Each structure stands twice: as C-alpha cells, then as structure tokens.
Amino acid sequence: MEKRKKIVVVGGSAAGPKAAAKARRIDSNAEVIMLQKNAELSMASCGYPYYVGGFFDNRDMLLSNPAGITRDPVYFKNAKDIDARVNTEVTAVDKNRHMVFFRNTITGETGEMTYDKLIIATGATPLMPPIPGIELEGITTLQSLQDADFLRKIGDDGEVKKAVIVGGGLIGVETSEALQLADIEITIIELVPQLLTFLDWELAKLVENHVRSKGANVITDNGVAAFLGKDGKLTAVKLRNGTESPCELAVVAIGVRPNVKLARDIGLTIGATGGIEVNAYMQTSDPDIYAVGDCVESVNRLTGKKVFAPYGDLANLQGRVAGENAVLGNCVTFPGTIQTGICKVFDYAAGSTGLSEFTAKRLEYPDIITVINASLDKPGFMGGKLLVTKLVADRKTGKILGAQCVGPGNVAKQIAQWSMAIQGNLSVEDIVNADLPYAPPYSLAIDHCIATAHVMQNKMKGRMTGISSMDVHQKLANNEKPFLLDVREPGEYRQMRLGVGETLIPVGALRSRLHELPQDKNIEIICFCQVALRGYEAALVLKHNGWKNVKVMEGGVASWPFPREK
C-alpha cells in the first residue's frame, strides 16, 4: 500500500482550515493535521465588528457552518476527517528532519510529529504603538474572538461613554460604527491626513464627512503620544499635539504585521514587505513548506511588485492552492492580488480595486489619467442613492488601473464590476460600451461605471478639461479668482451649495445669459453641477461661444469634500 502523505497545517483560522480541507478532498488517503494555537477554529473574524455592533446576537454563528454545526475538532474529524488540535502552539520546526514541535497552551504538554508537507498559516498580529500607558486596562484591539467578546460586553453593559479608536483604517472605521451603535461617543485618531488610505484623499474625505455626520469625532494628521490612566485604568489619550481626549476605552487598530516568527525561526525567506516569501504555488523557500494567508506577501498583479495584502478572501483562495499543491505536487498557482477591498462605514460603503492615484504616482507610473464621477446607483424614482467613483487609467492605452467608489449607493457592485474589468485587462473604451444588467431596481440605464468611463473618454479625447475639487479649493486658497459657475437649478442651490463665490446660472438659461459671464474670453471659468453632465454641457456652450479657458469641476457639488455654505 502506498504511504499516506502527512500534511501538517499550522494555524486554524481561515487559510489553514481551507488548505487542510482542500488537501483532504484532493487526497482521501492523506493524513491531515491542523494545529491551532487558539481555542477556536475557523472563526469568521471579519464578522467580529458586526457582532460587536449588534447586527446579530448569536455569537455561535461566527463559529458554525451554515447548517449550524460548530466548527470544533469533532466537526473537523467527523465531517472532514481532519485531525484538528486546538490550544496547540507550534514551538519549533526542524525542516531537515521534517519535524514539528508543539505545546498545549493549557496543559503545557509538549509533543512532536513528522510531516511530509507543512503549511504555515500563522496569520497576522495587531501592531501596538510603543507608547506610555499601553498596558492600561481599557485598551484593546479587535483581532480575536476574545476581543470581540470584550467589546460586545462593553456595548451591552452601556457603562462606557467615550471611546477612542486609534487608527482610521478599515478595522478602525468598522469598529467605530460598531461602538457608535452602542451609544458610545467615538473619536477616531489617525496619524496620516485621511481615513482609509486605500482611497485617495478626496474620496476619503467624503467618508470622513459622513462619519462626522453620524456624530463621531475624527482627528487626522495626529497621533497618540500616551495613554493616560488612573488606578491602572485608561482615562484619556494624549495626542502628539498635546491635547487630551478623555475616554474609558481605546481600540488600537493601526494595522497588522504578518506573524512570521515561526517562519523566521525555521529559516524561511522573509520578503521586504515583512511577509513570508512564497512563489506562485504558495511555496516558501523550503520546498516542503507552504505558507498562506495573512502571514505571507503577495504579488500585485498590476505592478508585479510584492505587497502585504491581508484580505480574508485571498487567504481562503491561497489555502485552496497550497492544499492542492501539498498533496499533488506543485500544479496550481495563485495569480496574486489587485488589492480589492471594501468596508461598510455607517450608511456608506467605501471600496477600491487596483491602484489609487496616490499609489500609481508613488510607483512612478508615467502617464496616468484620473476622473471623478458621481451619480445615483439607480433611478431617483426607485430610491437611487449616490455613488462617487474615482477612476485611474493609463492615458495612452486607456487600460484601467484602478477604481475607488464611496457613498450610500451600491458600492459593492461597482467595485465588483471594476475588479472584474481589471482582471479582464479591459480599457476605458471597453467599458464605454459595456453590456451590464439593467433594470430600474438595480441600475441606471447607463450604469454609473459606464457613465464614469464616458466622462473619462471625454477627458481622454480632449473634449472636457476636468479640474478636481482639490485644485479648485487650492486656487481659492491661493486667492486666484477663477469664475465659478454653478449651472444647477435654483431649488438645488437653495438646498445645498458651496458658497465660495460661485455664480448660479442654470444650464437651461445659460445660452440666453452669456452676458452675465466675464467678457474676457481668456479668463478661467470653472463649471459644475450636482454631479457631472450639466457642468460638461455648460462648458461646451461656453467654448462654443468663444471662452477659451473653461474647465469642469469633476464630481460636482455632490463630491465636494470641503465645508459647504449649505
């Protein structure tokens, strides 16, 4: 009889169980063992913020399969024929002897076993700032189920009144919403000048405005200098600029770093990003050791560069690849990531796929072009909600490099569309005439993403000269005096307006009121409307009538990230 392959998986959260299950399904003969440091297995950790926020009350749902069976060692044994051992920390690996050494974290008992193939899925660890007071009671992360239990209890108890969220990334904003729903006053503190750095500044600012509108405080461009306490308990955070923010709770969410201690001890190559280096087979520098999930680095498919991309969905996909290769020999590959992500932020969603303008510039992409577009996600009569998208493309080829989208509308669908478009190597030209599912309950007749491509095409063909709201704001700050032309209707203006010295002439009246414009045809005129189209139409009217320096403010009033008069 053929020797049974012995596959040992280190880690039992997301990528590990997926690798183990795939190995088992591919090779019914193999011995599959999974060693998990924690007490739980296959925790739906991306769901923690929603458990904390009370979107659901049954904690077991985080630990159960869809049929309601808890994913514990008995389940893994019976349903999957996987020997899953919890509370079992791997302390060392001898790669030459193919040995794993482990220790039970409860009993202290130690053990060892051999492996044919080892799969490392040790995940990531929250970063903790090395600042005074970090040991105070009342400071936590939201990384483990225990963290989730702790925060949920705080919400249920209703005693904590003020909380500080340190870090305005994805976990930070998700946690903010969760605690805000428990009537806790939230202050988010972010070191860089914006929340959610996967977005460019102006879209992040729209999200920030929304977060503020929900009553949360946001402090950007500032860090925590110290946690202050009394009797060992947190009472406030002290910011770098000296101000103090009282709070009884602080959630640290400044990011995670790949947990590579074991890999480093083994002598595996660690990449420049800090993650374990793997090839397309998810194989480490040791051919008998694979690594998957938040502890590895990935390839960005657009740039070819290594990135640290700790996304739950990729962890699962990588697990499948490693599981199959571990039992069959290298036969399937993981193509890498385009860094697609999304998060819920109160009534908004914020998502991104591919490269932001910031990232593209940092990577010195030679010739990119961007556009911002806003529209409803479906018709107004069907209750359509706003979407604001920023598209990044290669100017010469039109190839789509990235898209970001924020707003109360169906952001997930937009980002899903753009991510498939990028993976299909599509260009702006392809999206201009894309065939997407249209019916009024689901989209506009010209879907938001197609309309965005239309505006981009107008820019690329030189028919529209766009200007960003940031550049307009900067001109005003510099005391330049462009003529600002709001071409919306009076009713729209009464409801919501910039109040930066603009002149209101509805586009329908423009042709008969041209005498109200500056008669110097070289003066800079910046047209805008609520979102996009009317501003463009107005610019065309002006150009046709001889004005030479006419621009359209992209995204209109709806995407203006700065304070408005109304």
Next chain:
Amino acid sequence: MEKRKKIVVVGGSAAGPKAAAKARRIDSNAEVIMLQKNAELSMASCGYPYYVGGFFDNRDMLLSNPAGITRDPVYFKNAKDIDARVNTEVTAVDKNRHMVFFRNTITGETGEMTYDKLIIATGATPLMPPIPGIELEGITTLQSLQDADFLRKIGDDGEVKKAVIVGGGLIGVETSEALQLADIEITIIELVPQLLTFLDWELAKLVENHVRSKGANVITDNGVAAFLGKDGKLTAVKLRNGTESPCELAVVAIGVRPNVKLARDIGLTIGATGGIEVNAYMQTSDPDIYAVGDCVESVNRLTGKKVFAPYGDLANLQGRVAGENAVLGNCVTFPGTIQTGICKVFDYAAGSTGLSEFTAKRLEYPDIITVINASLDKPGFMGGKLLVTKLVADRKTGKILGAQCVGPGNVAKQIAQWSMAIQGNLSVEDIVNADLPYAPPYSLAIDHCIATAHVMQNKMKGRMTGISSMDVHQKLANNEKPFLLDVREPGEYRQMRLGVGETLIPVGALRSRLHELPQDKNIEIICFCQVALRGYEAALVLKHNGWKNVKVMEGGVASWPFPREK
C-alpha cells in the same frame, strides 16, 4: 463660414434623445432636430411597471431629469439646444433628396425638411395575438405612458379583481408583480413550458415557484385561444386547452417587434431577425442614415450572429455611437451585445448574461459544460439570502460562455460580475482565484461566483460527477432506483426535504455509517445537501470507500425545482 450639419433624429424615447444630445455635444454648430410621434420625450419606459406597482407615486419622475425638470421641448431647446418636436410623425423619407416628411398628429399639419444625416430610432411595437376578442375593452399592453396611466388607475381604483397576463417574459412578470401589489389576482399564461426564456428551464422553474408562492397563478405550455367578453368588455380568456379563466383585465406581453415600417419604406435593408441591419457604426444600408435602439438588430459578441436585443441600456449606448458618427463621420463603433438582462420578480431577481445552455445547444456549440451552484450572497449572520447560479463554459478552454442567476440574494451583482468576466474573455480558471471586494455586509469570503467556478473546476477536473435535478427527477419518473443520499443535518431535513425516497445520513456521520449504504459498490448513489459542498464531500468519502458510481446533485435541495414533500 462652414455649413452647419443638419442632423434629424426620428424618435424621442431613449436612443433618439441620446443620439441627438451626443451629436449636439460633439458639434456645437450642428442643427439637431428630433421628431417624436408621441406627446412625451425621453420617457423612462423601463420604469412603467414600478409606477403601476406603486413603488413611487410621482408620475413626473418618469419624464424629468434628476433635477426635476421635465424633459419637454422647452427643456431640450434650452438645456441641449435641440429642436425637439412632439406629436410629430415622420410619414416618409426621400433618401435621394435627403428629405424627411412629417405630420402633426394633433393638427394634421404636414411639413418637410432636409437632412445631412438621419438617425432612425423608431423603437419597437408590442406584438398582439391575432385572436378573437382582441378588440375588447380591458385588454392592454404595457408599452406606452398611456398604458401605464391606465394600469395605475386600475390599481388605484381597486375595482378589477382578476387579471390575466398573456406572456411570461420580462414585461409579463414585472407587470404581474405590479398588479399583484394592487391586490389583483393574477394569472400568467405562457405559451412555452417556462417563464423568462432567457433562463434555462430549471432556473425559470425556481422563479415560477416563487411567483406561485406569492399567490399568482402560472399556466405554462398553453396559449390564449380567444378573449371572451360581454357588452364589449373583457370577461375571460379562453385557453387553447379549452379552459376559461375569468378576468376583467388582460395585459398582453408576448414580446415586441422592431418598428421598421419607415425603414422598409425608405428601402433600407432589414435583417433576418426583423430589425434594421446596421454595421458597427450603427449605419444602415444608406450611408447617410443611422439607426439605433429597439428597431435595429445587434451582433451577439459571443456568437457573431445577429440578434434582436431590445434592451434600454444598449439603446442609450447605441445612441451615443450614432450621434458621434453622424456629426464626425464614422469614427466610433458599437461592439454588440452579450445579451445581459435582469428583472425583478417579487422578492427574487432573475438575470442572465451570455449564453444559456439551451441557446448554446441550439447554436450547436460543440462541447459545453454546465454547473448549478447555490449559496448565500453573504454570511448567514449578516442576513445572507440565497443565490442559485447556472454557469455555462467551454469544456476545453474553460472560457465562460454564460451565467444565469436567480433568487432573493444580490443577483444584480452576480450578473454584473459575470458579464464583465465574459467581456474580459475570462475563463473558469480566472474566476477560481478572482480578487473581488469582500466584507461580510457584501459577500461571502469566497464569493458565490468564485464558489461556482470552484464547483465547475471540480467537474472539469473530473473530481466531481454532477447530475442535474432534472436528470434525477427523470430517473425517478423512469422508475430507476438510484440510492439518494441526503447528507444534511436532521434539523434541516425536518424543515425542508424532497421526500423522494432519499436516505438521511449527515456528512459528519457518514464515515461511521457506511454500512447503511447499499453494499453493491456499482450501484448509483446520488449525494446532495442544502446547496453544494457537503454533497461533494460525501461523494468523495464514498468514492474513497470503493463506491464507483457516485454523483452529486447540483444545487442541492435549495435548487430543486420540483414539488417537495416539505
């Protein structure tokens, strides 16, 4: 001074106004005239069913731009500099003299004008069955705003108790929902054996089951032989099988045909599909005449064949292309359609993109492979809802040829993803490791579309032998005796089960209860679970233990289209 180009557009609903507006924007000098037979312009006709159904009450929203301005001739003049004339029917065109002849449908006044380029957007006309009683009062279509007004009034008045919908296509089911919401008892009568022929039978059947669950009657495989009446008013429809269905209202929705009378009179080439033949520039057989929207035929991008595809979104895109070409000369092309569509059916959506299995077989695609997969659209703890997808691919290359999806879940996002994937020429292999936006409020960690690709890959690699629910049902009808193994939990079985002689052994107990299975290792065993994964795992366990003829019923209990015991 350069001569102004004169662009005349015939038709003012969707494609026409878009063509006119695009022509105007590209060429500010051009004279753009739009002749519209109806009293209204730019009607959001896809919104009619939702106005009838009371999703909104303000009828003006169907006729207004997002700022609330009615799209009437004054609006077109002021905002777009387009000379739009309503109640103006084009009676003839002399293509040699470049002349258009028209008549005011109210005053009877006639007129003529020249054109440089003509754009025909005459739309489509509802088909009416040539059967007795068709002239009775109480028989209508849902094509015009007047139809919508008529049906909305019926709903508001509350006097009609029973209505028959003749035709179970997209408009038929949308209208059914609208009238059902007005507490009218609905009977849908469809000539072919299923609703929504863009779906394959088994998915259409799931939709039909849902429609029935909402209290509507569905009669398939039967047609209307006559409308019966009293005093000139409809009282019943008589079916081909002789039964009579009493009703005070009948809505005929058996499809539309391209309105090509004018084109035919001009002498333009009409294609085999019945639509006006156009090239990729949307140009007819006369180089100075373009045609767009529901009156033309399109190219299916997958098959290269001409199809009649009257979709509102494509009409708009074609309009843009024709508008630009009309003023600049042929410079932009419309690539055709992959026939992406979606509709709301009560709490379900039903969508499709690319080819169905039925269509692929009709077109004699040599070697296709299909799979049905079911899952939630997001985690159960976030209130995930069911999606059932059928994927069609080329067996050799894995190239995706089509996808259909139905259910209460987020079908629109699934179809949007698949349609982009098809337009990007992606294969099953590409989707297997796709990078899509994941967060619990929006999707599963492994999105439904990726999971569907995983199942397809298992079939393509020969790891899973699938069998459709239809084939299982047929075997039972043929009195074959496959061993049917339901591997769900007892609780799931109590709640919902097929009751076709299956044996229940939960997958977690299977390894220890193998003795309960037929000991003849050649007997056919068909495993299934609620959706997909556990049935597959069970099949692997059985194969590993020597059973040789093991299949997995695709889509599980959730996708079973036939009556269930419970």
